[in-house]
Amino acid sequence: MKALVLAGGKGTRLRPLTYTSAKQLIPVANKPILFYALEAIRAAGIQEIGIIVGDTREEVKAALGDGSRFDARLTYIHQDEPLGLAHAVWTAREFLGRDSFVMFLGDNLIQHGVKGIVEEFNSVNVDALILLKQVDDPRSFGVAELAEDGRILSLEEKPKEPKSDLALVGVYLFSPAILDVIPTLQPSARGELEITDAIQKLITTGHPVRSHVHQGWWLDTGKKDDMLEANRVVLDEIQPRNDGTLDAESRVIGRVQIGAGSELIRSTVRGPAVIGSGCRLVDTFVGPYTSISDGVRIESAEIEHSIILDGSRVEAPGQRLEDSLIGRNVRITRVPTRPAALRLLLGDDSEVNLT
Numbered sequence: 558m559k560a561l562v563l564a565g566g567k568g569t570r571l572r573p574l575t576y577t578s579a580k581q582l583i584p585v586a587n588k589p590i591l592f593y594a595l596e597a598i599r600a601a602g603i604q605e606i607g608i609i610v611g612d613t614r615e616e617v618k619a620a621l622g623d624g625s626r627f628d629a630r631l632t633y634i635h636q637d638e639p640l641g642l643a644h645a646v647w648t649a650r651e652f653l654g655r656d657s658f659v660m661f662l663g664d665n666l667i668q669h670g671v672k673g674i675v676e677e678f679n680s681v682n683v684d685a686l687i688l689l690k691q692v693d694d695p696r697s698f699g700v701a702e703l704a705e706d707g708r709i710l711s712l713e714e715k716p717k718e719p720k721s722d723l724a725l726v727g728v729y730l731f732s733p734a735i736l737d738v739i740p741t742l743q744p745s746a747r748g749e750l751e752i753t754d755a756i757q758k759l760i761t762t763g764h765p766v767r768s769h770v771h772q773g774w775w776l777d778t779g780k781k782d783d784m785l786e787a788n789r790v791v792l793d794e795i796q797p798r799n800d801g802t803l804d805a806e807s808r809v810i811g812r813v814q815i816g817a818g819s820e821l822i823r824s825t826v827r828g829p830a831v832i833g834s835g836c837r838l839v840d841t842f843v844g845p846y847t848s849i850s851d852g853v854r855i856e857s858a859e860i861e862h863s864i865i866l867d868g869s870r871v872e873a874p875g876q877r878l879e880d881s882l883i884g885r886n887v888r889i890t891r892v893p894t895r896p897a898a899l900r901l902l903l904g905d906d907s908e909v910n911l912t
Contacts, residue, residue: 565611597670641749662727668773698724
């Protein structure tokens with residue numbers, strides 16, 4: 558069995574971060590989202606992995622290399638335009654050959670990985686196994702309608718009036734039969750070749766298709782709040798480790814990881830939280846569910862339930878940040894000059910909430 562990981566797309570819902578970074582490489586608990594997908598695939602015993610890439614292909618290649626860090630063999634497959642998941646599969650047809658494969662959306666996180674699902678697929682004679690999850694608002698996802706015996710009756714992409722609350726998780730398992738139906742598809746109203754249409758075509762042409770309702774957590778990290786929720790969930794599972802230094806007035810409470818070369822001066826970190834390498838925190842409080850990447854400097858601030866990426870500086874006496882996603886090399890300062898005013902330099906599609 559092979560794997561196909563989608564790491565293209567424009568990441569419009571995470572702009573402005575995705576103007577300069579692939580959305581799949583934004584870190585959750587200081588690890589790029591894409592790494593979690595590759596680790597889950599390798600844990601399932603799959604070594605041959607195709608990576609669908611787009612405009613950010615060079616950045617993705619630089620992060621993943623040849624795959625040796627994951628004990629995997631990577632093949633990069635360029636998709637000219639993000640024209641749908643079924644189009645991505647068709648783009649990878651030479652890599653896939655006539656092998657079965659698991660397709661994993663690279664900006665998704667799934668508890669317990671895919672080992673059990675792969676084993677289930679290999680133990681039954683089906684042409685597709687789709688992973689489903691109950692969600693509060695299924696209108697943003699592909700939605701499955703099931704019969705009482707669990708058979709799939711229909712699939713629909715982002716319906717205005719969903720027939721169920723069962724969303725398609727970003728993990729699919731296929732036999733090579735999927736490549737036989739994709740050429741028969743027509744683009745949807747969105748101008749894309751939808752994977753839901755391809756699976757529906759398998760069903761209507763008599764191919765066996767099976768579903769599995771996932772009981773653990775599943776996170777689609779397409780928006781800021783999704784990223785923060787993913788960060789919260791992953792941090793809940795970390796184990797404490799301290800490779801940095803603390804002065805006598807600093808405290809670490811709960812499950813906290815601190816990287817090498819980081820120092821805390823008159824600061825408190827309350828976990829779960831992770832501090833990267835080479836960070837410096839002075840007169841600072843870091844609250845639960847916060848991830849601070851490498852080389853960050855924070856002085857005289859309070860930060861909670863946030864993600865701060867590499868090289869940023871926060872020097873804001875009396876300021877509290879929460880529910881925030883701060884990009885790389887950002888500088889947040891408070892200046893004592895009058896008149897008191899906000900001075901902002903913001904990129905396209907930025908969002909600032911003032912109290």
